[in-house]
Amino acid sequence: xxxxxxxxxxxxxxxxxxxxxxxxxxxxxxxxxxxxxxxxxxxxxxxxxxxxxxxxxxxxxxxxxxxxxxxxxxxxxxxxxxxxxxxxxxxxxxxxxxxxxxxxxxxxxxxxxxxxxxxxxxxxxxxxxxxxxxxxxxxxxxxxxxxxxxxxxxxxxxxxxxxxxxxxxxxxxxxxxxxxxxxxxxxxxxxxxxxxxxxxxxxxxxxxxxxxxxxxxxxxxxxxxxxxxxxxxxxxxxxxxxxxxxxxxxxxxxxxxxxxxxxxxxxxxxxxxxxxxxxxxxxxxxxxxxxxxxxxxxxxxxxxxxxxxxxxxxxxxxxxxxxxxxxxxxxxxxxxxxxxxxxxxxxxxxxxxxxxxxxxxxxxxxxxxxxxxxxxxxxxxxxxxxxxxxxxxxxxxxxxxxxxxxx
Numbered sequence: 001x002x003x004x005x006x007x008x009x010x011x012x013x014x015x016x017x018x019x020x021x022x023x024x025x026x027x028x029x030x031x032x033x034x035x036x037x038x039x040x041x042x043x044x045x046x047x048x049x050x051x052x053x054x055x056x057x058x059x060x061x062x063x064x065x066x067x068x069x070x071x072x073x074x075x076x077x078x079x080x081x082x083x084x085x086x087x088x089x090x091x092x093x094x095x096x097x098x099x100x101x102x103x104x105x106x107x108x109x110x111x112x113x114x115x116x117x118x119x120x121x122x123x124x125x126x127x128x129x130x131x132x133x134x135x136x137x138x139x140x141x142x143x144x145x146x147x148x149x150x151x152x153x154x155x156x157x158x159x160x161x162x163x164x165x166x167x168x169x170x171x172x173x174x175x176x177x178x179x180x181x182x183x184x185x186x187x188x189x190x191x192x193x194x195x196x197x198x199x200x201x202x203x204x205x206x207x208x209x210x211x212x213x214x215x216x217x218x219x220x221x222x223x224x225x226x227x228x229x230x231x232x233x234x235x236x237x238x239x240x241x242x243x244x245x246x247x248x249x250x251x252x253x254x255x256x257x258x259x260x261x262x263x264x265x266x267x268x269x270x271x272x273x274x275x276x277x278x279x280x281x282x283x284x285x286x287x288x289x290x291x292x293x294x295x296x297x298x299x300x301x302x303x304x305x306x307x308x309x310x311x312x313x314x315x316x317x318x319x320x321x322x323x324x325x326x327x328x329x330x331x332x333x334x335x336x337x338x339x340x341x342x343x344x345x346x347x348x349x350x351x352x353x354x355x356x357x358x359x360x361x362x363x364x365x366x367x368x369x370x371x372x373x374x375x376x377x378x379x380x381x382x383x384x385x386x387x388x389x390x391x392x393x394x395x396x397x398x399x400x401x402x403x404x405x406x407x
Contacts, residue, residue: 006157007150014146015139022135029131033120038090038100041117045102045110053104060110064117068109078111156185164192172196217258225251245291255321262314272310272388277344277407278303281337284320288328292335302338309407315384319392322381323403331401346403353396361394 048065052058060067068074071082077093078101091099100112120127163176174197177189228247236244281301285292292299309316323346327335331348338345353361362382378394385392391406 007147007154010150010154011143011146014142018139018142019135022131022138026128026131026135030120030124030127033127037118037120041100041112041114042089042102045100045112048110049102049104052108052110053106062112064114065110065112068111070107071109074109074111156180156189160185160189160192221251221254221258225255272312274308274310275313275316276305277307277309277316277339278305280316280320281324284317284324288324291328295332297332298334300334300336300338302336303344304339307339311388311390315388319381319384319390319405322378323405326378327401327403342407344405344407346405347400349399350401352398353394353401358394358396 044062045065048060048062052060052067071079074082077095078091078099081088081091081093082101089101091101093099097113097115098118100114102110104110160180163172172193175193177186177193180186180189228244228251231244232248278301281303285299285301324335324337327346327348331350333349336345336347338347362379382392384390385405391404393404395402395404
C-alpha cells in the first residue's frame with residue numbers, strides 16, 4: 001500500500017494555499033488598479049460636463065476630451081459599438097485606441113480618448129513580474145517556516161512510527177512513551193504503551209493457561225482412557241458394555257476437542273511438515289474400527305499413498321479425527337474417503353441438514369438434535385483450516401453428507 005508522508009502533505013497544502021492566496025490578491029490588485037483608473041477618467045468627464053454645461057459654446061479644457069453635438073458625429077468605430085450597446089461608457093477599438101464616453105442632458109456627448117493615459121496597461125507586465133517575485137519570496141519563506149514547524153511537531157510522531165515498525169515479536173519496549181512530549185503525540189504513545197502492557201500480560205496469562213490446561217487435562221484424560229482399556233478386558237454384562245462404549249465415545253470426542261483447541265492456542269509451536277495423507281487417514285480411522293465393524297459398515301479409502309500435505313501434524317490429526325469421528329457417529333451405510341486432485345472428500349449417508357443448521361454449522365456450540373457431543377468439532381476444524389489456508393466446506397443433500405478439504 002502506498003504511503004504518504006505527513007510532512008510532504010503539510011508542505012504541499014501550505015504551498016497550494018500560499019499560491020491560491022497570492023493569485024487571489026494579485027487579481028484583486030489588478031481589479032483595484034483598473035477600477036481606480038476608470039474612476040479617474042469618469043471624474044474628469046464629470047468635471048468637463050459641468051464646465052461645458054454652463055454655456056452652450058464652452059469647449060473642453062483637456063486636449064484628449066472632445067465634445068460632440070450628437071452621436072452621428074462620432075467616429076464610425078464608436079457608432080457601430082453604440083448601435084449595438086447604447087449604454088456603453090467605455091469602448092476599446094481594434095486599432096488599440098481606448099475611449100470613455102459621457103452623455104450630457106442636452107444630448108451632446110463628451111468623448112475622452114485615453115489611450116496615452118492608460119497607466120495600468122503600460123505597467124501591467126511590471127506589476128505581474130513584481131507580484132511573481134513577491135510570490136516566490138513569500139512562498140520560500142512559508143516553506144522554510146512550514147518545514148521548521150513540521151520537523152519540530154512531527155519528529156516525535158516519526159520516532160513513534162519507527163518504534164512501532166521496528167517492534168519485535170516480544171512487543172514494544174516497556175516505558176517507551178516516557179520519551180515523548182506531553183501533547184497529543186505523547187498521549188497517543190502513552191495509550192499505546194498501556195495497551196501493549198495489557199496485551200503482553202494477557203498473552204502471558206493465556207500461554208500459562210494453555211500450558212496448565214495441556215498438562216492438567218491430558219494427564220487425567222490419559223488415565224481415564226487407560227482405565228477404560230483395562231475395563232474392556234474384564235467380563236462385562238450387556239448393560240456395562242453399553243455404558244463403557246458410551247464412555248469410550250465421549251473420551252474420543254474429548255480428545256479430538258482438546259487436541260484441536262490446543263492446536264489453535266499453541267499455534268506458535270506448530271511447525272508445518274510434509275505428511276502422508278493416507279497414513280494420517282488410517283490413523284484417524286483406527287479408533288473407530290470396532291464401532292464400524294459392529295455396525296457392519298463398509299469403509300473405502302481411495303487416496304494415493306504418495307500424496308503429501310504440508311501441515312503441522314497436530315493440526316492434520318485434529319481435523320481428520322473430528323471429521324471422521326463425525327462421519328462415524330452421525331452417519332450410516334458406506335463411509336467413503338477419496339482424493340480428487342487436491343480435494344479430500346469424506347462422504348457418508350445421513351440425514352440432510354436443515355437450512356437453519358446449515359447457516360450456523362461452523363459456529364461454536366452448533367449441533368444437531370441427535371448429537372451427544374459439545375457442538376465444537378466443526379467450529380474447531382473451520383478455524384484450524386482458516387489458520388493454515390486449507391479450504392473447508394460441508395455439503396449436504398438428501399442422500400449424502402460430505403466434508404470437503406482442499407489442500
